[in-house]
Amino acid sequence: MRFAVAGVTGVGKTTLARRISERTGIPHTELDGLYHGPGWVPREQFVADVQELVAGDSWVTEWGYSAARPLIAARAELLVWLDLPWRVSFGRVVRRTIRRRREREVLWNGNIEGPLWRFFVDHDHIVRWSIRTRRKMPPLIATVRAAHPELPIVRLRTSAEVDAWLETLPTR
Structure with a gap:
């Protein structure tokens, strides 16, 4: 089985992908880990890695x-x-960003969240990004539906729905 998990920044895509992986035994690859190189520079081989x-x-x-x-x-x-x-x-994105910065959590390829004050000066700060892109998903979903009408899409609107849906998956 091949699962893709969609949603806006901070909604829990990676968490759900990990939970699917843990339940089914299907390997999870974190897309951010393929994208971000050292110093937050996008990796040149990103597209090739996704193709693989x-x-x-x-x-x-x-x-x-x-x-x-x-x-x-x-x-x-x-x-x-x-x-x-x-x-x-x-x-979630605010709490996650604060926790990562406070704990200096090492993310992909040695990166750590920048200082929290960068929110005020960095147009692409993750929290500002989440605000700016919060309405992007419905049009993207419509586009993928048009391009891939055979692709089933499960829309989950609450944490309870997420938990209930996960229970329907086979266990390893």
Whole structure:
């Protein structure tokens, strides 16, 4: 099975992808880990890495990045759309960003979240990004539906729906 998990920044795509992987035994590849190189510089081999990932027989990954979305959608067997309320995703991204910065959590390829004051000066700060892009998912989902009408899309609107849906998946 090949799963893609869609949603806005902070909604829990990676968390759900990990949970799917843990439940089913299907390997999860975190898309951010393929995208971000040292110093937050996008990796040149990102698209090639995504092509290699989606060529596999079974995988779970996030449906993100404009260069990767068409590749992932073309091979996915199920797209899970986390469509939780924006207040939920925004709260999660703020808490996650503060925790990562406070704990100096090492992310992909040695990166750590920048100082929190960067929110005020960096147009692409993750929290500002989440505000700016909070309405992007419905049009993207409509586009993938038009391009891949055979691709089933499961839309989950609450955490309870997410938990209940996960229970329907086979265990390893």
